[in-house]
Amino acid sequence: MLREYIHALPKVELHVHLVGSASVDTVVALAARHPSAGVPTDRAELAAFYEFRDFDHFLKVYWAVQSMLRDRGDIDVLVTGLAAELAAQNVRYAEVTVTPYNHVLDGMPGDELLAGLESGRATARDVHGVELAWVFDIPGEKGIVAGRETLTFALGERPDGLVALGLGGPEIGVGRARFEPFFTAAREAGLHSVPHAGETSGPATVWSALHDLGAERIGHGTSSAADPALLAYLAEHRIPLEVCPTSNVRTRQVASVDAHPVRRMLDHGVVVTLNTDDPPMFGATLEGEYLAVATSLGLRKSEVAALAANGVRSSFLPASRKDELL
Numbered sequence: 001m002l003r004e005y006i007h008a009l010p011k012v013e014l015h016v017h018l019v020g021s022a023s024v025d026t027v028v029a030l031a032a033r034h035p036s037a038g039v040p041t042d043r044a045e046l047a048a049f050y051e052f053r054d055f056d057h058f059l060k061v062y063w064a065v066q067s068m069l070r071d072r073g074d075i076d077v078l079v080t081g082l083a084a085e086l087a088a089q090n091v092r093y094a095e096v097t098v099t100p101y102n103h104v105l106d107g108m109p110g111d112e113l114l115a116g117l118e119s120g121r122a123t124a125r126d127v128h129g130v131e132l133a134w135v136f137d138i139p140g141e142k143g144i145v146a147g148r149e150t151l152t153f154a155l156g157e158r159p160d161g162l163v164a165l166g167l168g169g170p171e172i173g174v175g176r177a178r179f180e181p182f183f184t185a186a187r188e189a190g191l192h193s194v195p196h197a198g199e200t201s202g203p204a205t206v207w208s209a210l211h212d213l214g215a216e217r218i219g220h221g222t223s224s225a226a227d228p229a230l231l232a233y234l235a236e237h238r239i240p241l242e243v244c245p246t247s248n249v250r251t252r253q254v255a256s257v258d259a260h261p262v263r264r265m266l267d268h269g270v271v272v273t274l275n276t277d278d279p280p281m282f283g284a285t286l287e288g289e290y291l292a293v294a295t296s297l298g299l300r301k302s303e304v305a306a307l308a309a310n311g312v313r314s315s316f317l318p319a320s321r322k323d324e325l326l
C-alpha cells in the first residue's frame with residue numbers, strides 16, 4: 001500500500017510554522033484561557049473558524065491563535081506537540097519557522113520565546129527522536145522595522161539550531177527587495193535565505209527573492225509555474241521549492257490538489273519538496289501531502305521516494321546526516 005510506503009520513508013519537513021502547527025487540543029485549551037482572543041473553545045466551531053475565505057482571512061485567524069501564546073510554557077507545548085506529530089509520521093528532521101517579532105509584539109519577551117524553543121527542542125530530540133532547526137522569519141507586512149528587529153534578535157541570540165532567515169506574511173504590496181539588507185547581513189553571518197515568494201503573488205516576486213535576497217529555497221513558489229524562464233532558472237540552479245499543496249488549496253490560491261502546478265514544476269526539472277505550512281489549520285499532515293500528490297499525479301513508488309529525498313537533500317543538515325536519511 002502506498003500509504004504504508006510513504007509512512008516508512010524517512011522524511012523531513014522544511015516549511016512548517018510553529019504557531020500554525022498548534023494542535024486542535026492545544027488551541028482549544030489556549031482559547032479557554034484567553035477568551036478575548038476570539039478563538040472558539042469548541043472543536044466544531046474551531047473547524048469552522050479554520051475555513052478560510054482567502055489568504056488575508058487565514059492570516060487574521062493565524063494571528064488570533066498566535067496572540068494567545070504568552071510564555072515559555074506555551075512555546076514548549078507547541079514545540080513538543082509538533083515533535084510528537086512528526087515522530088508519528090516518521091519525520092526525522094524539521095526546519096521550523098518562528099516569527100520572534102510577532103511574539104514580542106504580542107507581549108512575550110524574547111528570552112521566554114528562546115527558553116521555550118530550547119526546552120522543546122531538547123524534548124524533541126531526547127523523547128521523540130526528532131531533530132529540529134529554526135528559521136526565524138520576518139513578518140513582511142510589518143515593514144523594515146520587523147526586518148531590523150528580527151535580524152538583531154537572530155544574530156544577537158543565535159540560538160542552537162538556528163539555520164536561516166525567512167520572510168512571511170502577505171506578498172502583495174510587500175516587495176521582497178526592501179528586505180535585502182537584512183538578508184545580506186544574515187547570509188554574511190552564515191544563515192541561509194528562505195523567503196516565501198510566489199505564494200500569493202506572481203513570478204516577479206520569486207525573481208526578486210532570488211536576485212535581491214539570495215534565496216536558497218523558495219517558500220511555496222507556486223506562481224513560478226506561470227513563467228517558463230523562471231522554472232528553467234530554478235531547475236538549472238537547483239533552487240528547491242517548498243511546495244505546500246493543501247495550504248494553497250485551503251487559502252484558495254489553487255482550486256484543488258489536482259489543479260496544483262506541481263506536475264508542471266516537476267516536468268521542468270525543478271527540485272520539488274513537499275511540506276505542510278500550518279498543518280492543523282489546513283487539516284494537513286506531511287504523509288497526507290505525499291499521498292495526495294502521489295495520487296493526483298499517479299506517481300510510482302520510486303518517484304515518491306525521490307520527492308522525500310529532495311527534501312533531505314534540500315535541507316540544511318550536514319552532509320553526513322543527510323546520508324543517514326537517504
Ligand code: ADE
Pocket residue numbers: 017020062168169170196199247277278
Ligand atoms: N505565516 C503563516 N503561514 C504563512 C504562509 N503560508 N504564508 C505566509 N506567511 C505565513
Ligand code: ZN
Pocket residue numbers: 015017168196219277
Ligand atoms: Zn509558510
